[in-house]
Amino acid sequence: MRIDAEAINKRFGEDFVALDDVTLAVPEGSLTALLGPSGSGKSTLLRIMAGLETPDSGVIKIAGNDVTRARPQERGIGFVFQHYAAFAHMTVRDNVAFGLKIRKRPKADVRAKVDELLDLVGLTQWGGQRPHQLSGGQRQRMALARALAIEPRVLLLDEPFGALDANVRAELRRWLRRLHDEQHVTTVLVTHDQEEAMEVSDTIAVMNKGRIEQVGSPQEVYDAPATDFVMSFLGPISTVAGKLVRPHDISLSHTPAGGDVRATVKRVVHLGFEVRIELAMDDGKTARVQLTRAQTAELGLSEGQEVYVHPPASKVIGRADEHQEAVLAASDDDTLSEAVA
């Protein structure tokens, strides 16, 4: 089922504007991510969609029906919390069965459905355990099974992997995508991790300070950012000859070609599978370039060397003088290293 938010406004207290005239259409069967830093309003929007918060003004529609005044129980949604909200005093099976028992489904049906779901999330042999006996990742899978049990029209996930270790997070991310591909439930995911948003979702809505800055596919928001914020939030940017490029789109060489800029290698940082080169540009600023290990080895780079920087025209995402805020945001990281050096 599609879910629509129209002209949502929400204020907390006197000064804090959580959501400012937000409109978003989530297509049926899609996996949409609400991406943004903390305070951007993404969780608030999600909770308003769920009915856990009420908007000051605006409308929420599910499958075309106005549900703005409806309580969470009545919306047919499934919600997954960052810290699992597991029913601590119930077993895993009872947790998953909860929604069905509330709806007074026959016991046999409930048992069958729970079995099915536990199998789906890979927790079959943990059915009789209590949540505290499970790992974080397992608890979140249980929470998902619990939400899916009631066959929700829309699935809402509030930073579901935020409380987990990095590798568990990565694993569950992939698993969520596969689950979505099988089940096709309309899903909205809130996250502050751009990598997560890009890996998992069909559509990303980038939010900042209570507004939606851009809605588009992961490719679109990364390569064709609509605003400075989106540009700098989605990934790092480097300024080369007044043009903004993503560090890994830049190539280096020892011989100049047309349009190349000269620079000196300041630092070569090996980050495992990739290498980050910090360059001192002629105008005194620093630019970052990301290369693979192979490329670095081929070039034989070392500090103090002179190289030529080639920003491919097709990969330029903007001009520096038109996007000063983005440049500012990007250079914030450099200021500290400069101070130390």
Next chain:
Amino acid sequence: MVVRPAWKYSLRAVALGYLALLLLAPVVFIFIKTFEHGFSTAWDYVTTPAAISAFWLSVLIAAIAVPLNTIFGVGTAMVLVRSKTRGRKILDALIDIPFVVSPVIIGLSLILVYGLHGWFGSWFIDRGIPIIFNPLGMILATVFVSLPFCVREVAPVLMEVGTEQEQAAATLGASSGQTFWRITLPSIRNGVAYGVVLTTARALGEIGAVAVVSSNVLGSTVSLPLLVKYRTQVPGPGGVSAAYATGTELAVMSLIVLVAMTLLAPQRKDAR
């Protein structure tokens, strides 16, 4: 801090000595004194008609006061923690009054309200419900005195559990009632259990307020603690020894309560 052994042992000795003198010695003494003249004598003292009726009165008082205060306690805790009304701070302070005020004063104030000439006293008496100098008054006094315990045990637990589970239940379709019974109550059950135990201990042992409000008639308005007091004033061996027997009876009851307390005590109270 790494404490030098000399200090460690002396601190330990002082603490243990203090506790032994203050706590253990008196309790052990009571038991010894009770069975000084043999078990059957002690048993006789405990089974006199007055003693038996005192026992049942104490049990009755507790049986009414504890459930009442439990329900009130859970309800009040919900209001204090979950609702947003402005009177919360006042409610909070009011709850502590029975904790801070002397039981004798509490008894007096109850007389002033429900007694023969009390504010509402005549209203009750006219309808054949005498409160003061009556078991009903003793129950009322006990309820008043043990009021805060359940609230004070449940409220922090309620706060710690948080509202997320309740929100999850809502998204899964549970009504407020269903959420309360299936999710909220079970999640606070340890706090409630501990509160019940504390309330029971207080209800059984209460003497100050009850002494003021009771007519002290053996067989009808004398609870176990009051019986102890009464017996100490009876001259001769039948008095004080009988008092010790009742004392032991109460001590045994409170030991059971103490065991329950220890088993249910919130984890944070245990020494590492």
Next chain:
Amino acid sequence: MIVLLPVAALISVALGSGLHAFWTSFTNSTALKALEQTLAISAIVAAIGSVMGTLVAWVLVRDQFPGKRILNAVIDLPFALPTIVASLALLGLYGTGSPVGINIALTKTIVAVALLFVTLPFAVRSVQPVLLELDQDVEQAAASLGASNLTTFRRIVLPALRPAILSGTALSFARCMGEYGSIVLLAAAKIQLASLVIFADVESATGSGNSAYQPAAGLSVALLVIALAVLFGLRRWGTDRGR
């Protein structure tokens, strides 16, 4: 509701017979003496109790020995035991005919002992959880900077415990001021505690109407006011200069 009404009634009767009567009710010699003695003994017991309570809490938290868990449970005994049983026990143990040969019945000492018994859990349990939560890293940092154990205790641990200790002291004090059950068998002509005086006044109230209880009510209100004032003061001190 259940609580407000009696409190209101108390105050109204206390003042009902006029200001002069109110004044006399607690300034007459018996009442005054009782108030003084109650205040004095409550203060002393609260003070000693908090020192010993902190010590006991320290041993329970920082020390290890067999049977510690049982000891920890025993701390709650005064909370579970009916106060009158404690009174009886102390009377027999440390009074006339005492097996241990100590006879301090009818003295202030035994009353103090009874009050220490009753307030032990307050003193220990208010400090214990704070002590448990205390991050020993801070103490270790102080040690690495050269502070002796005593200094570390005085300057690092004690200030951190101060609010808890004061809170426990306040509770103990309030409890002492109003305590009845544990001292009713111990006190006699030698020492009059306010609660006993009030009780006597209530028992001896004659005449009709609530005003007969006026002396008791007046003294009660005076007692309450003092107790609350000290409580409030202690709490304020605890939070004011605490971190």
